[in-house]
Amino acid sequence: MEILIKNGYVYDPLNKVNGEIMDIAIKDGKIVESSEINLRKAKIIDASRKVVMPGGIDIHSHVAGPKVNTGRIMMVSEHYRSYMRSHHPLRRSGTGKYTPSTFLTGYRYARMGWTMVVEPASPPLKTRHTHEELNDIPILDKACLILVDSNRILLNYLDRKDHDGCKMFIKWLLMATKSYGLKLVDPGTAVLWSWGKGYGLDVDDKIEPYNITPGDIIKELCKIRAELKLPHPIHLHCNRLGIPGNYETTLKTMKYAPADDKVTLHLTHLQFNAYAGDSWANIGTGSETLTKYVNANNNLSIDIGQIDFGTAVTMTADAPFEFALFHMARWKWTGIDVESEAAAGIVPYKYKKKNLVNALQWCIGLELALLVKDPWRVMITTDHPNGAPFTRYPKIIALLMSRRFREKMFAKLNRRSVKRAVLPSIEREYSLYEIAVVTRAAPARLLGLDNIKGHLGVGADADVAIYDLNPEEIDFSKDYQSVIKAFKRALYTIKSGNVVVENGKVINDSCSKTFYVDFKSPPEEQFLNELREEFKRWYTIELANYVINESELGHAKPIYVGG
Amino acid sequence: MGGASVFLIKPRRSFKVPVEAECISPDKFAGLNLEDLKKLKVFEGNRTYRLEELFYIKAVSKNSPSASVKIIMEGNFSKVWRIGEEMSTGEIVIKGNVGPFLGFRMRGGVIIVHGHAGPWLGAEMRDGIIEVHGCAGDHVGAVLRGERSLKGMSGGIIRVHGYAGAEVGACMNGGLIAIDGSCKAMPGVKMSGGSILIRGDCEGKAGARMTGGKIVVCGRVGEVLPTFYIDGIASSVKVKGEKIKGPFYLFLGDVLGDIECRGRLYVSVKNNPDFKVFESLLETMSDDC
Numbered sequence: 001m002e003i004l005i006k007n008g009y010v011y012d013p014l015n016k017v018n019g020e021i022m023d024i025a026i027k028d029g030k031i032v033e034s035s036e037i038n039l040r041k042a043k044i045i046d047a048s049r050k051v052v053m054p055g056g057i058d059i060h061s062h063v064a065g066p067k068v069n070t071g072r073i074m075m076v077s078e079h080y081r082s083y084m085r086s087h088h089p090l091r092r093s094g095t096g097k098y099t100p101s102t103f104l105t106g107y108r109y110a111r112m113g114w115t116m117v118v119e120p121a122s123p124p125l126k127t128r129h130t131h132e133e134l135n136d137i138p139i140l141d142k143a144c145l146i147l148v149d150s151n152r153i154l155l156n157y158l159d160r161k162d163h164d165g166c167k168m169f170i171k172w173l174l175m176a177t178k179s180y181g182l183k184l185v186d187p188g189t190a191v192l193w194s195w196g197k198g199y200g201l202d203v204d205d206k207i208e209p210y211n212i213t214p215g216d217i218i219k220e221l222c223k224i225r226a227e228l229k230l231p232h233p234i235h236l237h238c239n240r241l242g243i244p245g246n247y248e249t250t251l252k253t254m255k256y257a258p259a260d261d262k263v264t265l266h267l268t269h270l271q272f273n274a275y276a277g278d279s280w281a282n283i284g285t286g287s288e289t290l291t292k293y294v295n296a297n298n299n300l301s302i303d304i305g306q307i308d309f310g311t312a313v314t315m316t317a318d319a320p321f322e323f324a325l326f327h328m329a330r331w332k333w334t335g336i337d338v339e340s341e342a343a344a345g346i347v348p349y350k351y352k353k354k355n356l357v358n359a360l361q362w363c364i365g366l367e368l369a370l371l372v373k374d375p376w377r378v379m380i381t382t383d384h385p386n387g388a389p390f391t392r393y394p395k396i397i398a399l400l401m402s403r404r405f406r407e408k409m410f411a412k413l414n415r416r417s418v419k420r421a422v423l424p425s426i427e428r429e430y431s432l433y434e435i436a437v438v439t440r441a442a443p444a445r446l447l448g449l450d451n452i453k454g455h456l457g458v459g460a461d462a463d464v465a466i467y468d469l470n471p472e473e474i475d476f477s478k479d480y481q482s483v484i485k486a487f488k489r490a491l492y493t494i495k496s497g498n499v500v501v502e503n504g505k506v507i508n509d510s511c512s513k514t515f516y517v518d519f520k521s522p523p524e525e526q527f528l529n530e531l532r533e534e535f536k537r538w539y540t541i542e543l544a545n546y547v548i549n550e551s552e553l554g555h556a557k558p559i560y561v562g563g
Numbered sequence: 564m565g566g567a568s569v570f571l572i573k574p575r576r577s578f579k580v581p582v583e584a585e586c587i588s589p590d591k592f593a594g595l596n597l598e599d600l601k602k603l604k605v606f607e608g609n610r611t612y613r614l615e616e617l618f619y620i621k622a623v624s625k626n627s628p629s630a631s632v633k634i635i636m637e638g639n640f641s642k643v644w645r646i647g648e649e650m651s652t653g654e655i656v657i658k659g660n661v662g663p664f665l666g667f668r669m670r671g672g673v674i675i676v677h678g679h680a681g682p683w684l685g686a687e688m689r690d691g692i693i694e695v696h697g698c699a700g701d702h703v704g705a706v707l708r709g710e711r712s713l714k715g716m717s718g719g720i721i722r723v724h725g726y727a728g729a730e731v732g733a734c735m736n737g738g739l740i741a742i743d744g745s746c747k748a749m750p751g752v753k754m755s756g757g758s759i760l761i762r763g764d765c766e767g768k769a770g771a772r773m774t775g776g777k778i779v780v781c782g783r784v785g786e787v788l789p790t791f792y793i794d795g796i797a798s799s800v801k802v803k804g805e806k807i808k809g810p811f812y813l814f815l816g817d818v819l820g821d822i823e824c825r826g827r828l829y830v831s832v833k834n835n836p837d838f839k840v841f842e843s844l845l846e847t848m849s850d851d852c
Binding site for chain 1: 709711
């Protein structure tokens with residue numbers, strides 16, 4: 001199919017295009033020169049007075065896996081209240097608001113103009129389930145990161161200071177699970193949680209019974225990641241999440257990132273790790289200190305993990321914190337233990353405007369986004385569904401673009417928290433170009449996919465979003481409502497050269513694929529024999545059943561890396 | 564009802580799949596003339612119909628639109644869901660069986676059923692009266708699955724003259740549920756207020772995790788949970804002004820729900836001869852004091 005998008009204001013930061021009026025030509029799922037397409041046959045979309053951007057990329061969103069599924073089961077009450085009817089043959093039905101079903105996840109992202117999502121925390125043993133669900137998410141391109149922070153076999157290698165064994169194991173694990181990168185969640189906590197300990201484990205504390213600290217794990221895995229040349233940096237959820245005073249831990253963690261010009265450590269949902277003070281009563285914001293450090297060091301990137309008020313379902317592999325949160329929220333809790341790999345907890349939570357802590361959390365998230373000067377190293381996320389469902393992105397974009405909107409919100413928030421926050425004194429407003437950076441170009445670059453994703457240059461995948469927004473006429477600072485309206489429902493979303501959304505309605509639910517990293521050289525036979533023995537000690541299943549075949553992925557797209 | 568507009572509704576055919584008819588409610592009927600009323604939307608399975616396509620509707624007596632509304636329903640409505648949802652005034656009389664979610668989140672008015680009612684009768688009720696002359700299904704006056712327990716029945720009266728199913732008054736906060744027959748397991752699970760009166764037997768696990776309120780069982784109880792403490796023997800008990808003659812064993816609990824044990828469970832002495840063992844506990848306690 002050939003498409004010509006005419007006369008749109010194009011925002012394409014990877015090619016340094018800032019709101020110029022351009023034509024975008026699409027042929028066979030790729031972007032081509034305008035001269036290459038046959039104008040008679042091509043579908044012509046008139047985008048004059050509209051904004052054209054690459055498709056959005058969400059770097060951190062829990063959309064699939066056993067944890068999400070348990071969250072769905074726990075939130076029955078929202079599934080019978082919120083549903084989308086099927087529309088044969090264009091789209092299927094689905095339910096859910098905070099933890100939507102797989103089909104709905106795809107449709108809702110596509111309606112906002114997003115075309116790729118990364119599931120950031122899949123325990124390797126359960127990654128088969130994650131892939132099954134990812135296969136069911138329509139339209140979007142997907143990738144998943146595996147949890148390696150508390151893997152007993154890996155910790156044994158680390159304890160023995162066996163660097164090569166460690167590297168080989170990580171390489172094998174990535175190949176066996178068909179995943180895209182490594183995620184660390186509160187390194188070491190899940191091991192300690194097996195003994196009912198682990199709450200508030202600091203980055204320099206020893207992980208009993210091993211002779212290592214979370215810092216060692218971070219350092220070693222950063223090194224392995226560089227040696228294996230993985231496209232995505234280590235995706236780190238810092239220690240002591242959600243505990244007042246944790247910004248000091250975060251600062252210490254940042255220092256473990258290997259020095260480099262490129263990003264070597266990605267700190268995810270930093271908002272939850274940027275609290276000052278020493279109790280819930282005198283909680284404050286640590287965003288200034290953290291962003292100062294991020295601004296000074298090019299090897300760090302962050303995503304904000306913004307909260308929005310209302311119900312959310314917190315789900316994280318930081319099981320002890322979830323157990324503590326359950327005693328604050330007092331609604332329901334599920335704890336999960338994944339053999340010798342990870343643990344998780346799920347607790348639904350309601351963020352309230354008049355609550356001191358919740359209002360401050362809301363401010364801190366925006367402070368982080370506004371205080372980091374380089375938009376290429378900050379990304380918008382809500383840590384869906386932890387902070388808010390991903391459908392709140394339009395609102396967060398508007399908040400970043402309009403100081404007036406932020407000021408209007410302050411009047412509704414807890415007064416003490418507004419006094420403690422830095423946000424009221426920040427005047428910065430994001431431009432549309434910067435929004436295109438933080439939601440499209442920066443995540444693509446961080447995933448190492450900036451040759452095919454996140455831009456509209458010739459040769460890129462034809463993932464395009466067109467929004468009904470005229471940057472020449474609208475003052476985003478004043479008319480923030482029109483920003484929300486435009487981003488809520490994209491006028492057109494084009495995925496792999498197919499129009500999937502037209503006038504905010506999903507009209508096609510195909511064309512998704514799953515990215516994973518693959519290595520040219522398979523692990524050595526000797527290592528596999530060793531591993532087979534080790535596997536018998538730690539796992540309930542055989543090694544052969546653990547490995548996921550490429551045929552189990554819907555539309556697999558391997559990215560070959562060296563190492 | 565002197566000044567009321569009275570409507571008569573009968574089903575046109577027997578339904579095979581559920582019909583979602585939340586529009587059959589005096590609140591929705593009020594202020595509409597017959598023609599508008601016939602155009603209200605109902606679902607049968609996944610298809611939308613106008614109300615008149617599935618039901619005969621007749622205005623028996625018509626008064627000014629502002630008058631209160633009485634709806635008389637004749638026939639088998641056992642596949643019809645959500646009748647009287649969120650109604651706040653008026654009256655519904657059903658001569659026949661009726662399906663699930665009758666009087667769901669009801670805020671006032673009266674519903675009388677001369678037949679059997681389905682599950683979720685008066686679920687999450689706020690106020691009003693429901694009287695069922697036949698039996699009712701599971702979850703009478705209960706909270707919906709997964710909801711916060713605060714959203715349970717908080718007022719009003721449900722009277723069932725026949726039997727009822729399991730989980731009567733789950734997460735109940737107020738009001739009265741009176742069942743003349745027996746009920747299945749777990750009446751008053753997680754309840755924190757209000758009263759449940761069961762004149763027949765109960766399968767067991769009465770008041771599991773209750774943190775307040777009152778459950779009275781006049782018949783046999785399979786067992787009392789081990790997390791309840793016996794407090795004494797009451798000669799009679801008052802339920803919403805009505806005096807029920809006993810004697811009753813009074814249990815306090817559930818210690819799993821609340822350490823203060825503010826829930827009260829009354830169990831008939833006469834019909835539960837196995838519970839004599841509890842009386843010995845009472846004696847030793849009084850000696851110690």
